[in-house]
Amino acid sequence: MPGGSQYNLRSQESQQGVQDDTDEDGNAAQPAHMTAIIASLNALTNAVGQLKAVTEESQRDIERLRNNIQFDARSNVIEAMQQDSETTPVTRPERSTQNAVLEVSDSVTKLYDLPIFSGNTEDWPLFLANYKDTTETFRYSNRHNLMRLHKCLVGRARETVASMLIYPDDVPNAIAELEFQFGRPDLLVRSQLLKIQQFQTIAENKVEQILAFSTRTRNVVAFLTSAKCEHHLANTTLLEQLVTKLPPSKQYEWTRYAVNLKPYPTIKEFSSWLSDLARVVCLMPPTTAISRSQLPTTQQQPRRLMHLGRESQQEHSGGMRCYACMGAHSISNCQTFCEIMSVPERWEKVKSLQLCFSCLRKGHNTSNCRVKKFCDTDGCRRYHHRSLHESTTAAAHADAARNQGGAQPILNCREAISTRGHLFKYVPV
Template sequence: MQVYDQMSAVEAQKIDVTKINTEMKDAEHVSFPSLFEQVIPQAAATPISDSTSDLVKVLPSALSASRIPVPEPTVFSGDPLSYSNWKLSFQTLIDQKNIPDTEKIFYLRRYVSGPAKRAVEGYFLLGTESAYAAAWKFLDKRYGNPFTIAKAFIDKLHAWPKMTSRERFELRDFADFLSSCEAATAHIKSLEILNDCNETRKILSKLPDWLAASWNRKVIEIEEQTNQFPTFSQFVEFLTREAKIACNPVTSLQSLKQCEPNKSDKPKLTKQKEIGVKTLMTTSQEKIQLVCVFCKKPKHSLHKRRSFLEKAVSDRVSFIKSERLCFGCLKPGHHLKKCTNRNICERCSKGHPTCLHEDS
């Protein structure tokens, strides 16, 4: 606003530019560059209303930019695979700020948790500049070690569950993880073990059978062309393409099956009716079974009637014949050949009731 006032004074009184520069030096004690002498005449020739409108246009954008949420680092809990990203975010957002180390160690304590926080808890108690540097040195040694990161990649790869042919999105997640392993191979030499054919076999055990067979054909083609086993990068490229094909939302096999009308709805209803009828029949048969055929009393079956079990086996067989019961389940209405629910003898484990067992 002081510059605008000076420009209005220049336009009104037509003072020399050097005089304006001298007055502003006396007022603000600031040395303006020589470029200011070239800008002032052009600004003086511009109407003040245009400059004000430009300033009004800039103010809303500045206000909206000030409303953006302040970024902050994530919380590190001890996973070696996320240590590098967390360290970069912490250094960018906090460590590079012009604040003392005693205050930085407070933020470091805030953005660690779990095993990582317990490992450096002693440095937080000191609260000195040397403690802050020592805490970072300890974290780098434990979680930033290339061998530790490589082992975390391999362990997660070996612990990945086996996928079925219908798990297309899980296949894409697995391909994405292998891509991250490939990217880390350029910086971690220990991950070059993934180029070994034995490690590839372990990875193949996680894939569906049809995809393992497709990779086998690809291996034969590459071996016939180069006389070498495919590298891990070639395997990741193959798997990424197959996952892309399997997850195509228009032409993939799973998407086509979802679009097909369900033709088996009516037969399912018929089967449900049949199952309902069978259930009713079974329930009615169970109600009949609750009445003992031998003593004509309810709440127990023929198997548990003591007076029937005290008879000889031949007498039991004669009674079952006279009542026209099944020799497999002791229920009426069918013969042994058509019995679908035979009892298992507790003595010989054969298909007849225990009450009809005879040692001879």
Template sequence: MAELNLRASAINAIKRIYDRVRTIQPGSFDEFQLEQELKSATTHFSRFTANHDQLVGSAKPSELDAHATLWEEVEDVYNSTCTILNRELRGVKRIPPAGTQPREFEVKLEPLAIPIFDGTMQNWLAFKDAFEMLVHKTDYPEAYKLGKLRQAVSASAVPLVGSVYSGGYAELWTALKERFDNRKRLAETHVSRLLNIKPTSEDTSQAILLIVDTVHESMRALRVMGLPVATWDAVVVPIVAAKLSIATQREWSMSCSPTDIPSLDELLKFLGQRAHSLSTAVVMWNKGADVSSRSQQRASGPSRAVKAHVAAADEGKCVYCQGAHRITKCARFLAMKCEQRIDAVKAAKLCFNCLKLGHSARQCTSGDCRHCSRKHNSLLCRASSSPNTASEDTVSSVPQESSTTTVPKKSEP
């Protein structure tokens, strides 16, 4: 087969040039010799690529792996040859002729990696910009550009690239742009991504930053497309705010003007600060708990560890029904009988005295029961709910600890 012989001839020519230049001594080739070697290597590689594509187009599926392996081997040799020659050319050109001023020192930068395109619309713009800058707008041979395009686009996600014969580089690149460079579909994709941000009930740094990053990416893509996103604040801000937790929504509302429309930049800046403060609060809380624990051990000897609940900071959220109120104002909680309330408090791991997270009744500084003056909340007092059985033993049977501590059995209800 003619293509097979021509490809083999091109491979041998590239290898001969590589063997000739890999042991090159500094100064043994002048600038013109180096440029000629580089031009010859590029010409032979273009010849190799053209015949290689013809053979791949007529190959059986079982033969494609062998062709791909050969391509990688030849490409490595060609790239190594070009690297050596370009390095020598730079060294030759840096030596100034006699009687001239030396050139300014040149910094060699590592080549940028071409991102892999997975066939999703939301990743097309980033891939297109990078590929056009690194490959499409360069002076590389068309065959080399075609090989890079096939490497950068996933054939399993975009079958157009992995077909037996997909045309030349210009034809394939045009087909990809016709399919993915669609302003209507791109706008719909990024607007849909913005609208479908998953709401979060977690008031954590990670949850907030995930929303911030998604908004940044979607708005940046729409801005690149030339859409007037700078005038969308009145629409986008409420959409994003609705995805936040109740506590973060409350903080955002308190920081806004009651009459002016906030901008999206203001919201994103607020969320960045909020995420930072939440991550810092967790560190400071843990640090304070360690210091308090060590101080208590020095003062009164070994004691049981008390679990710190960062969620206790959110006192405006009902831990029973998750509503925007405290548990003492919860209609469902107040409608239950005393025994049911006690069970609910146990399940939520609340303090039996103040009905908050983060400590036990023995450590609580809130006031005592209004009915019997013992260390439990008035809503949990059996004496007020069952007058006929309001003996001292019954009243004292309300648990005194949350789930983070253990008390003697005689104090259990």
């Protein structure tokens, strides 16, 4: 056994030595493997960079080729146009080289849309300024402007120049016609005067309205300036109309200010003074609300009162109750009222109960009944309930009997009862 233990110790030492040798070999092989991976990654990066450079060069070649093709196409078109003009000068109209180039470039020129114009006089200065500026800046031809006019003209404006929107050469004539119809100076001034005349006179206790009046005056000045109508800003009549819209105290302040203006005040100066006044009004504290009791008697709103009788209050507060038999139904569905009573008795019952002849309800009469309608029984065109309809024969006998007795028919249901007190007509307060 001692020999066996020595053998085991030696075998373990030998196995440990073999394992240590293996670990040393693995550690030595690991740096070599990492070096190979790094080299592969570097090679891949170089390949990607070369591919990117080749792709960029290809794109540049394609762009140069595209430009050459477009240039060749334009050159071929110009040469073809020149040959056509030389071979057939009579049958085909002459077109210059510049026009040919413009036609080829129509497809690549960006067109900026004009503002929509429907024939409103106030929109004309902006429309005309936009048209002239874009035409001059981007050098649009009549063909370009024709396409833009087709998009922006609507309503009356389009109807006015519909026949001039066919050929490009008619574009200047279309603009001239639009200016005559909607952009004449007299039309522009008239529209602005109408705005001023429609503004209500500002009261002393409504100084906050000066803000809106200042904005409108400033817009009038800007509009007349943009429309090249500055000479109207010296119109004394127009200035007087503007001043009369102010409260008397502000008119006095403007007069003191205008005395020092040389040679004479204009609407533009009035607009500047009014803008300063509007800024002051903006800084004022809000107007304190005035209670109803503090208002003068003439400014108090009339109070409206509605009086209801006991029967009406019971009708609104409780359930439905028949006025004839006190049953839980309406009087129009009452068997006693509709079948047992005769038509004259029904009339007397309705009058005694002060019911509406049309709907058989309390609280109003036939003249102000909201659901009144014709009887339509036997073509009757009177406003009463169908249960109160009398045939022509019965009505004739009843009239004859009343005429013989000398009695006057009662047309007002409130006169049928005199024992319950005097009833007066409602008078609005």
